[in-house]
Amino acid sequence: MKNLVNYALAYQAKGLSVLPIAGKQPLIKFADKPALTAEQIKTVWKKHPYAQIALRTDKFFVVDIDRNHADNIDGFESIRQLPAEYFPETLTQTTRHGGRQLFYLKRSDMRVNQLIGYLPGVDVKAHQNNYVVVAPSEGYQWLNKKPIVTAPKSLVVNINQMRASNRRSSPDDLVFKPRERNSTTDLLETIANGLGDKGMRNKALAGMIGALLFRGVEAKAAYQLAMICNENTPDPLPEEEVNRTFQSMLRRDLRNGGEMRGG
Template identity: 40%
Template sequence: MLNMMKYALYYHDKGFSVLPIEPRSKKPAIQFANKPSLTKEEIIKLWKQNPSYNIAIRTTDHFVIDIDTIDHGKDGFKSFQALKQQFGDALFPPTLEVRTGSGGLHLWYKKKEGYPNKQLIAWRDGIDLKAHINNYTLVPPSVSSNGKQYGWIKREIAEAPKGLFSLLKASEKQSNSNYKKLNYANSSNKNWTGRLLDELTEKHYKGARNDTIASLTGKLLITGASIDAIYSLLLNVNNNFVDETGNKAPLPLKEVNRTIQSIIEGRVRAIEQGH
């Protein structure tokens, strides 16, 4: 059996901010957002409690270009090739790389004076940028849910070229610009239906998952939509729940079904009682 504590301490000694992750998952085993890095003593205690914990590193002094396979819905490798064709291979110099258990790729680059420091979800199709201090990525020898290990491809973190920083800054500005225009265009004369549509598509957080599903179920029942349509919309909402780090954190399907069923049954009883 792999000595995961040994690896966690190795990363700590290299100056990385280490996180324990639930075995064969990407779910953090502790609350860590906006908290200091774990000490050596804390790492030993945590991995003694569960020697099978996976290991993640927070993106404090480095950032990660996270490239997904087509199995995740978008072909990040195709998008990455398009980026290199458009801007040149020099924009992405050889660096420390991690091959994920699902076949994806993490490219690590050093931050410059703390930049970049934001997360860009869907920076390109199938490509995310992990750069916020509360972002993290798993590292070898962590094991994915399919039983496959993460693995190193190179072992030195490269300096990111100025051109990459410029591209990221331009992407941030474009993202902010689009958001402001969209927000302005829809800020007036919004009716109940418009507010409901906003709720169905906006980001919701892990801590209020059950309440959110229950509330939206009730509101959707008022519209008179079919149960099938309501269920489909709520599955989409569930798939977009995130934790404090921005990582997806949906409820188990069984829990979603239980919550929806409870609200529907309550509505039926109210109708039968003439309310």
């Protein structure tokens, strides 16, 4: 097994967040921490000379395609059922067990949600604290030298729609009689189900944020709920739009006598 420190440094020089791993387990704590510097990488690999390399999915996400012969699940067949325009040519690698990973840059105008079980045999790894093992780690090999291209909007929308659909699904045998509805019922269902169709999303978002602040929800918690609600929307608003709407509603709440709670 060879020392991969020079490969790790090359990834770091390209602006990627490098992690040293053994097997598939990180050798350092990294969640919500800055990426390793070149000097830190040298220090880590001096301590762990045979560490393999992983990259955090903070700037890019990965469509992870696999085959499970035991369960007769073929991720490659699942991908073929979707429009080819969803998956333009990009940097691609093969994995240890014959799978394939497509690397796409995250879009600046909309968030892509991590979705394990995006399709049968296909996962989307996108959380900033997730990571993927990369070549030349043992068992991994680049299929091409193409640049990582920005994900098509159509792909991101489809991923987010699938995630929202999965969240809304419930067991078929779950039968219950709901209690009487009220405004809090509507508020909670908006958070769970998303902001609705285009043309109504901004109004729904503003109303939801206002309702949370009116009920005394701390600003930080209200913001997180607004982001969750937007993520649950099949065609979510750009993150910048959510931020602008939240700041506007927060200022309005303060003018109306609210207090800065948890800001």
